[in-house]
Amino acid sequence: MDPQAPQDELNQIARRLTSFAWRDIKARRAAGRERIDNGLRNAVWFKNDPVQRCYLCGYKFCPQARDLFLRRTKDPIEPHKLVDFTRPRGIKSRHLRVELDHVIPVAEGGATDEDNLKLACGWCNVVKSSLWSVYDAKAWSSGVINHPSLGVISVPQPFWTLRVVATRARCEAPVGCGARLTSHELFAAPRNIAGALTPTNLMVVCREHDLWAGHRLVSPRLLPG
Structure with a gap:
């Protein structure tokens, strides 16, 4: 690549190289996956x-x-x-x-x-995706939202929510509950309502014991990113 070339030409070359590399990556991924009939x-x-x-x-x-x-x-x-x-x-x-x-x-x-x-x-x-551990995901929350009823509140990294629910796989409500992942949809909720929604402050609940049942649903426009 000629360093003296005009910037727009360099940008065009960079885009072509990126496109070629991405096609190669997708081809390698496809080759590594067997077709699911x-x-x-x-x-x-x-x-x-x-x-x-x-x-x-x-x-x-x-x-x-x-x-x-x-x-x-x-x-x-x-x-x-x-x-x-x-x-x-x-x-x-x-x-x-x-x-x-x-x-x-x-x-x-x-x-x-x-x-x-x-x-x-x-x-x-x-x-x-190919993540296995919470340590593979970002170590900070996804941001905050101005929730219509809860006020300003942090939004957990998506993988934190998934990992907590998938690995604990049962309702952790203090009253005791038999709901498990195989028979119920489970949700992530805070142990300490005033704390940030980080993995250590997330617990798993079923719909019946979800204190946030009436607050979970918001417009996607409120979400960060």
């Missing part, structure tokens, strides 16, 4: 019969998500007008779809088979 897709779905839920958060898939996953329809799911500010699933249509997640990522040697594939909502699948 309909037989394997159906096997994983019906393995969870009669109730199919996201294995990471307990979200119960809607009939339209089921039909999309089983390729009975191509109609997209409408994004939600209000989302949970601690887990903003529904801003995009993909968040509400059923996806197959490699429990052990392909990049780490995970196989594309029935034992290593789990049903996940699109939001959890995107957030989990």
Whole structure:
């Protein structure tokens, strides 16, 4: 690359190199993933019969998500007008779809088979990506919002919420509760209402014991970023 070339020409070359590199990355990723055929897709779905839920958060898939996953329809799911500010699933249509997640990522040697594939909502699948630990995610909150009823409050990193719910996998309400991830959707809530929503201050609750049940849903416009 000629350092004396005009800046716009250098920018154009840089864009071309970036585009080439990105195509190479996508090709390598595709080569590392085996194609998931309909037989394997159906096997994983019906393995969870009669109730199919996201294995990471307990979200119960809607009939339209089921039909999309089983390729009975191509109609997209409408994004939600209000989302949970601690887990903003529904801003995009993909968040509400059923996806197959490699429990052990392909990049780490995970196989594309029935034992290593789990049903996940699109939001959890995107957030989990290839992360395994809260230490792989950013060490600070996503920012703050001016909540309509709670006032100024921090928003946890998405992976913090996912990791806390997925690993504890049961309602931690002080009164005692039998709700578990396999039968209920679970949520992240603060142990100390005045504290920041960091991993150490997050507890897992079911809908029945969620003190924030009436405060979770906000307009996506309020969320940072």
